[in-house]
Amino acid sequence: MRRAHYRFEHSWLVDAGADAVLALLEDVGGYGRWWPGVRATGSRAAPGAREAALVVRAPLGYRIRFALREAGRTADELRATMSGDLAGSCSWRVRPEAGGTRVHFEQEVEAKAPLLRLASLLLHRALAAQHALVMRRAARGMRRALADSRSSGNRGMVAGWLTASSSGTHPGRPTAHSSRSASAPSSSRQSPPASPAPRSSTPSSTGPTSPGCTST
Known part of the structure; x- marks a missing residue:
C-alpha cells in the first residue's frame, strides 16, 4: 500500500557546536526531556547498541508507538531502525555552518498499525502535515535544551x-x-610549663553539661 509509505526530510539551524548536538541525539532515552510530545518508556544506553521505546503524541492527539535502535554512527551522522506502529529507518546528520550547526533529519517508514494504515488511505497528506508539526517541536525543544x-x-x-x-x-x-x-x-625557644592551679575546696555553683549541648 503506497499511501501507507512516508518519506520525510527536515532541516534547521541551532546555535551550538556539532559535538553538543550529537551528544543530545545519541541519548535516545532522553528525547522526552527536550522534545515535546515524545516520551520514552524504556531505553538501553550501551554504546553502539543504543535503543529506546518511544511514544509520540501528534498534535491531533493520537499516539504512535515504536522502538528506535541504533544502526550506525559516523563523525557527523546517526542512523537508526524503527519497528512498531511505524517500520523503517531514520537518520540525523549535523554539519557546522555559519551561526552554529545545521541539523538534517530524514525518515522513511511504512505504517504498520491497522488504524494508521486505514487512516493513511484517506488522510495521507494530513498525517504527513502532523509529522511536520512534530518536527517543529523537535527544533524548538532542541534549541531550548542546547541553550539551557x-x-x-x-x-x-x-x-x-x-x-x-x-x-x-x-x-x-x-x-x-x-x-x-x-x-x-x-x-x-619554648615557654616554661605553667604551674598547676591549686585545687579549690568550694564546689562549683553550676551543674554539669552534656557534650554537644548548651546550657541555658
Whole structure:
C-alpha cells in the first residue's frame, strides 16, 4: 500500500557546536526531556547498541508507538531502525555552518498499525502535515535544551569565580595568609610549663553539661 509509505526530510539551524548536538541525539532515552510530545518508556544506553521505546503524541492527539535502535554512527551522522506502529529507518546528520550547526533529519517508514494504515488511505497528506508539526517541536525543544545547557555551564563558571572572590582566593593564586605562614621563622625557644592551679575546696555553683549541648 503506497499511501501507507512516508518519506520525510527536515532541516534547521541551532546555535551550538556539532559535538553538543550529537551528544543530545545519541541519548535516545532522553528525547522526552527536550522534545515535546515524545516520551520514552524504556531505553538501553550501551554504546553502539543504543535503543529506546518511544511514544509520540501528534498534535491531533493520537499516539504512535515504536522502538528506535541504533544502526550506525559516523563523525557527523546517526542512523537508526524503527519497528512498531511505524517500520523503517531514520537518520540525523549535523554539519557546522555559519551561526552554529545545521541539523538534517530524514525518515522513511511504512505504517504498520491497522488504524494508521486505514487512516493513511484517506488522510495521507494530513498525517504527513502532523509529522511536520512534530518536527517543529523537535527544533524548538532542541534549541531550548542546547541553550539551557550552555547557560548552565556559564553559570557554573561564574559561581566558581564568585565563590573564590568572596573568600579572597583565586585558582592558582596563594593567599596572603599562607604566604606569611610559610615565610615566618619558627621560634626555637619554648615557654616554661605553667604551674598547676591549686585545687579549690568550694564546689562549683553550676551543674554539669552534656557534650554537644548548651546550657541555658
